[in-house]
Amino acid sequence: MTTREDFREILRLVRPGSRVLDVGCGEGELLELLAREKGVEGRGLEISPEGVSACMARGLAVVQGDADDDLDYFPAKAFDYAVLSQTLPQVRQPRHVLSELLRIAERAIVSLPNFGHWRIRLDLLSHGRMPLTDVLPTPWWGTPNIHLCTVRDFTQLCDDLDLRIEACAALANGKPARPIEPKRALENWRAESALFLLSRANSAAILPTGKPRRDLFG
Amino acid sequence: MSDGESSAGLIETQGGVMRFPADRPLRLDSGARIDGLEVAYNTYGRLNEARTNAVLVCHALSGDQHAASRHPLTGKPGWWANMVGPGLPLDTDHYFVISTNVIGGCSGSTGPSSIDPATGEPYGLKFPVVTVADMVRAQAMLLDALGVDKLYAAVGGSMGGMQVLQFAADYPQRLYAAVCIACAARHSAQNIAFHEVGRQAIMADPDWRGGDYARHGVRPEKGLAVARMAAHITYLSEAALQRKFGRELQRDGLSWGFDADFQVESYLRHQGAAFVDRFDANSYLYITRALDYFDLAASHGGSLAEAFRKARDVRFCVFSFSSDWLYPTPESRQIVRALNAAGAQVGFVEIESDKGHDAFFLEEPVFHAALAGFLRSGAPARGCG
Numbered sequence: 061m062t063t064r065e066d067f068r069e070i071l072r073l074v075r076p077g078s079r080v081l082d083v084g085c086g087e088g089e090l091l092e093l094l095a096r097e098k099g100v101e102g103r104g105l106e107i108s109p110e111g112v113s114a115c116m117a118r119g120l121a122v123v124q125g126d127a128d129d130d131l132d133y134f135p136a137k138a139f140d141y142a143v144l145s146q147t148l149p150q151v152r153q154p155r156h157v158l159s160e161l162l163r164i165a166e167r168a169i170v171s172l173p174n175f176g177h178w179r180i181r182l183d184l185l186s187h188g189r190m191p192l193t194d195v196l197p198t199p200w201w202g203t204p205n206i207h208l209c210t211v212r213d214f215t216q217l218c219d220d221l222d223l224r225i226e227a228c229a230a231l232a233n234g235k236p237a238r239p240i241e242p243k244r245a246l247e248n249w250r251a252e253s254a255l256f257l258l259s260r261a262n263s264a265a266i267l268p269t270g271k272p273r274r275d276l277f278g
Numbered sequence: 279m280s281d282g283e284s285s286a287g288l289i290e291t292q293g294g295v296m297r298f299p300a301d302r303p304l305r306l307d308s309g310a311r312i313d314g315l316e317v318a319y320n321t322y323g324r325l326n327e328a329r330t331n332a333v334l335v336c337h338a339l340s341g342d343q344h345a346a347s348r349h350p351l352t353g354k355p356g357w358w359a360n361m362v363g364p365g366l367p368l369d370t371d372h373y374f375v376i377s378t379n380v381i382g383g384c385s386g387s388t389g390p391s392s393i394d395p396a397t398g399e400p401y402g403l404k405f406p407v408v409t410v411a412d413m414v415r416a417q418a419m420l421l422d423a424l425g426v427d428k429l430y431a432a433v434g435g436s437m438g439g440m441q442v443l444q445f446a447a448d449y450p451q452r453l454y455a456a457v458c459i460a461c462a463a464r465h466s467a468q469n470i471a472f473h474e475v476g477r478q479a480i481m482a483d484p485d486w487r488g489g490d491y492a493r494h495g496v497r498p499e500k501g502l503a504v505a506r507m508a509a510h511i512t513y514l515s516e517a518a519l520q521r522k523f524g525r526e527l528q529r530d531g532l533s534w535g536f537d538a539d540f541q542v543e544s545y546l547r548h549q550g551a552a553f554v555d556r557f558d559a560n561s562y563l564y565i566t567r568a569l570d571y572f573d574l575a576a577s578h579g580g581s582l583a584e585a586f587r588k589a590r591d592v593r594f595c596v597f598s599f600s601s602d603w604l605y606p607t608p609e610s611r612q613i614v615r616a617l618n619a620a621g622a623q624v625g626f627v628e629i630e631s632d633k634g635h636d637a638f639f640l641e642e643p644v645f646h647a648a649l650a651g652f653l654r655s656g657a658p659a660r661g662c663g
Contacts, residue, residue, distance in 0.1 A: 103623070112627040113644055116595060117651025121623040123614055133615035
């Protein structure tokens with residue numbers, strides 16, 4: 061999955077003129093895209109000084125910091141969306157971070173590699189070694205991912221935290237996003253990577269009832 | 279240029295001293311006031327017709343208005359000559375840079391060595407204690423006199439960064455962007471402790487004469503030099519000192535006495551001796567006091583976020599340096615978190631450097647590029663690109 065596909069899906073999800081926090085925003089490509097295409101008021105959090113400097117030069121309000129330590133200092137409901145793209149497996153406390161995202165934002169957009177994908181399972185089964193795939197290209201000793209999970213693990217965590225999955229799409233390299241029902245066992249085999257739109261279960265849903273999910277993803 | 283009566287003709291000048299009439303005193307936080315206020319300043323570049331490209335540069339403890347031009351006493355280049363000028367991050371081809379001397383200082387603005395109009399003698403310790411907010415109030419008066427309603431940016435490091443924070447808190451509508459470098463929102467116990475060492479060194483010098491040295495025709499040079507030596511250590515990092523000097527000796531062999539055997543001793547003595555040529559001891563007392571009193575949260579009900587509540591439309595940019603132990607990165611993070619809590623726009627980056635607090639004066643390419651980029655990015659919106 062390329063970042064572009066990830067971004068394209070996020071771009072479709074975000075309401076025009078909304079406030080977005082991009083956690084792990086890199087050099088600010090997504091924030092710039094959102095500002096240009098959707099008139100979004102964006103903020104970012106990024107760990108590398110080079111990334112932050114690049115963002116500053118783009119006129120983006122980006123703070124050097126990380127999800128584990130710095131989300132706690134944002135006020136509640138400061139944003140409409142908090143975006144965490146392919147970063148959740150790299151944080152020390154995914155459960156806390158996910159919970160924080162939905163404290164400071166009405167909705168979270170979280171994408172993550174699916175460790176339950178068939179190729180990964182097959183790789184592990186047949187070779188007995190940590191799998192290397194398009195989505196997880198780095199050997200075990202060099203990967204920043206310390207909390208890998210499957211789509212099923214993630215939906216379970218959402219249930220535990222009382223989070224509502226408003227929409228979900230499977231992302232694969234070079235293919236258009238495919239809306240999925242993440243709790244179907246088959247999807248946990250098929251999705252290389254998944255993108256979730258989440259909200260607190262006790263808050264109002266983003267979708268007017270009866271509107272098909274297809275409008276969000278494609 | 280010499281008086282503050284009209285603003286029109288003043289713009290083209292390269293600065294001078296703005297004198298405010300006695301009926302426009304500077305009212306101080308302490309309740310006292312300064313009549314006949316003088317603010318020394320330099321300008322670089324040209325104010326555009328729409329008056330939207332002014333950038334206020336705020337100096338640190340021992341700085342002055344000579345940010346980019348030669349210091350008239352020492353003949354040395356300005357303290358930010360690598361930052362302010364054509365093609366530099368504070369690009370004088372685009373921005374009209376205003377650099378002022380703080381009140382309480384000794385480079386032309388009203389301070390303890392100025393003549394007290396009430397007595398005709400130098401103020402000495404009769405000069406009222408001033409605060410960072412007072413410094414900023416005087417700067418706002420200067421901007422009024424120069425016809426600058428709204429700054430494109432205020433930029434400063436160390437004490438200069440504190441002035442920028444205070445400016446944003448007190449005059450948020452007069453500021454488009456704020457750049458705070460290597461600073462803190464309040465002085466820590468350690469900061470106050472180091473300053474107290476400096477002040478005690480000055481006051482222990484017999485030539486200080488209770489602050490009245492000017493009338494006696496002497497100067498507490500030894501005390502001021504020691505104050506500067508102690509402070510200078512806090513501006514450098516251990517790594518930088520080690521790299522520069524290590525245990526290198528001045529001459530072959532030890533003196534078996536108390537001469538400056540080590541190069542680091544000689545360096546510090548030189549720093550102290552050079553400082554007394556251009557700085558006033560009482561100013562050092564007053565400015566360190568202003569810094570010790572600085573606590574932006576305390577003046578806003580204990581909440582730093584509250585201080586920035588009205589500054590939500592200001593674009594903030596905060597820099598810290600990894601080896602700065604005077605105002606270490608956590609101090610900057612506190613500022614950033616408060617700005618986020620207030621809903622302000624803020625960018626923050628910690629620059630990797632082993633040069634300590636003084637890194638902000640030095641060649642730091644990542645820092646310079648980020649600052650230049652930040653300023654450039656907002657310029658079109660204010661018509662000063």
